[in-house]
Amino acid sequence: MDRIDRELLTLLLHDGRATYQELGRQVRLSANTVADRVRRLQTDGVIRGYRAELNLESFGRAMQLLSDVRLREGVDRRGFEEQLGAVPQVVGAMRVTGEYDYQLHLACTDTREFETVIDRLKAELGVRELRSRLVLHEVPLGLERAIEP
């Protein structure tokens, strides 16, 4: 993966629907060559896919939270993770070390909905303790940081 591949990745991070011709113009290669490189990056697993990025607020989810979660004794992690998939307000989840077992990223319409999510996590998913904080804003960071040294 050379410098040109990195440039292509940066361009595709900003516009995943860019045409090969446009990409070629930017890196001064033919569209064919660019297409070959991009296909190689895909089959090598460097590019995992292309996703539309949506505006969460268009769906009324104005309230975001980070919730640290501890499971009750004996609750199966696998089952918990699977059931998380059925809770649409959970937009992200990671298992972590430390005081808590998981950190959840929630997106709710309002506190009413947040309340029902809390109750559901405790009643149905085996959550013992939940410690949440409101997300005030996300800090905008450059997309190409993953590529840099």
Add this chain to the structure above:
Amino acid sequence: MDRIDRELLTLLLHDGRATYQELGRQVRLSANTVADRVRRLQTDGVIRGYRAELNLESFGRAMQLLSDVRLREGVDRRGFEEQLGAVPQVVGAMRVTGEYDYQLHLACTDTREFETVIDRLKAELGVRELRSRLVLHEVPLGLERAIEP
């Protein structure tokens, strides 16, 4: 935004480079109609863009952490956020309520690099306290959850 728009969004969440013909096949509309709808979703701000999704491990960043951060008294938040952009290991950042000021998402190659990031945050960015936990894994969640009720 009707049911078909939601279907289109779901399809584009999974493959942001899908052609209008392919989308049309899935929702049983002509490519033209689909293109019109997608363009409208873009100009309405529902679709914010299209991004390639990269495999972080291809770049050697095998170690991820969540770090809660508290700033020293008098440190300017704006300046802090701007300087975060210069630290490539910071792949995500949110300002939050509660005991800490920010939560950072870090991606490092190894503990050596993590150590230098800690020192840099404290020495250059005005961080007073840092509380980190290792990310063991991300829980895979369906992409279309943002769209659902």
Add this chain to the structure above:
DNA sequence: CTTGAAAATCGCTTTAC
């Protein structure tokens, strides 16, 4: 529906090892 643009495929050339 039509037209110009873009993508995929093929084969050829050049370069590096």
Add this chain to the structure above:
DNA sequence: GTAAAGCGATTTTCAAG
């Protein structure tokens, strides 16, 4: 001598008026 990158020509597919 082989492998890989680049490019041009052609056919098929796609986008947009």
